[in-house]
Amino acid sequence: MLTLHDNITSGNGYKCRLLLTLLKKPFKRIEYDIDKGETRTPEYLAKINPNGRIPVLQLEDGTCLPESDAIMWYLAEGTEFLPADRLARAQALSWMFFEQYSHEPNIATLRYWITHKVEMTPERRAALPGKRVQGQAALKVMENHLAKHGWFVGGGYSIADIALYAYTHVAEQGGFELKPYPALNAWLKRVASRPGHIPITKG
Amino acid sequence: MLTLHDNITSGNGYKCRLLLTLLKKPFKRIEYDIDKGETRTPEYLAKINPNGRIPVLQLEDGTCLPESDAIMWYLAEGTEFLPADRLARAQALSWMFFEQYSHEPNIATLRYWITHKVEMTPERRAALPGKRVQGQAALKVMENHLAKHGWFVGGGYSIADIALYAYTHVAEQGGFELKPYPALNAWLKRVASRPGHIPITKG
Structure with a gap:
């Protein structure tokens, strides 16, 4: 069976949980407690991910x-969640790199x-306004695309949508107001109403 | 003919120039002068990239x-620079997302x-030690991999190597010492000695 090394609060982990479920x-x-450094132990770095992060499949x-x-x-690959067309596949990746x-x-x-x-260190305080x-700006780029397209790539729901949905649908938890983005809100509802959809809290 | 919207100093642009040449x-x-905001003009945002960055193909x-x-x-896709095997393709992407x-x-x-x-604003000064x-840490992850493998994925030179080469080979320009990483240095030489290789300065 596949194993997902994960943290339940992570949107990056949620992308994988959602797609595996679909x-x-x-x-x-x-489950790893990232606040306690459980993905930075010598054993985790040696056996699971030398970069010390979840998710890992x-x-x-x-x-x-x-x-x-x-x-x-x-x-x-080979499923309905990734377009078969060469350009559409590259466009899916383009949105996924934009997301990351x-x-x-x-x-x-x-x-x-x-x-x-987390402790608001001087480094974090200085970075906050820029972030x-x-x-x-990233939400605005999404809004402008979604004002003209139902999905991010190729006319249907794909992993590009899942990649962007993961942290967008909980952006308000980070203090980002979503009301100014009507097309984005409509897309969030479309994603959440897909058959088999699960919330980020579902382990 | 293909057009590359580019900046000659950019390692991200160099990835594309190098692969197109190979x-x-x-x-x-x-060429765009990124210091003068030439990729943030209304025309560039409307016609080339709403995210205001180069490179764009x-x-x-x-x-x-x-x-x-x-x-x-x-x-x-379909060339020697991307493995055909499903897992190796995902591993190439894994390194490419690590890079970005x-x-x-x-x-x-x-x-x-x-x-x-650039002007060292308070935000940049605060971020510098963490960066x-x-x-x-990223160089160390690469070194550990290259101590055991000749290339990043699938036993041969691929776009995963190009992605990581682009900014690693000029890391010393950012004040990163490369001497502590012997396997990484050997790999840099292997990449640079590939037939058809061009330097980052070649437009």
Whole structure:
């Protein structure tokens, strides 16, 4: 059986949990307390992920695959959640890299700081206003796309939507107001109403 | 002909220039002065990339594809630079997401601040020590992998190597010492000695 090394509060972990559930793939979930450094132990670094992060998908032969979007790609190849067309596949990746570079480090990070009640060090205090502005810019890029398209890529629900849904639907927990983005809100509802959808809190 | 919207100092742009050259694909390059905000003009945002960044690959039909690693994936599908095996493809993506999340925002950003002589605002000053530590951690993850493997994925040179080479080989411009990483240095030499290799300065 597949094993997901995970943390239940993580949107990156949720991407994998959601896709595994939609694909009806049974999996075992191992929970790590990231606040206690459980993904930075010598054993975790040696055996699961040298980069010290969740999620990691462990295959039946023991191979460990880190990075949420790479895990989704692996699971989605050959399924309805990844377009077959070459350009559409690259466009899906384009949105997934956008998510990891321009969206997650801002929106997910502020959510993490607030919901996990981390110490607001001088470094974090200095970074906060920039992350707020850049997170809003990322939401605006999404809104402009969704004002013209029902989904991010190829006319249907795909792993690009899952990648962006994961932290967008909980962005308000990071202090990001979602009301100014009507097309984005409509898309959030479309994603949540997909058959088999599960919430981020479902382990 | 393909058009690459680019900046000659960018490692992300270099990934695309290098792969296009290795694939012997002719392309037209349009240079943008990122320090003058030429990728943030209303026209650029409307027509090239709503996220205001280079590189962007513009196809012959006008379609614009942003994100360096998505561009490489598009170009490499079906070639020797992307493994055919499903797991190896996901592992290539895993390294590419590692690069964009854990490597580039630290190593490339410090190089940019130094070589482009940006103003060291309080936000940047506060972020610098953390980026230094995290950049070194990323190099260490690479070193540990390369101590056991000749290439990042699948036994051969691939777009995962190109993604990581782009900013690693110029990391010293960002104040990162590379001497402590012998396996990484050997890999840098292997990449640079590939037939058809071009330097980052080649437009």
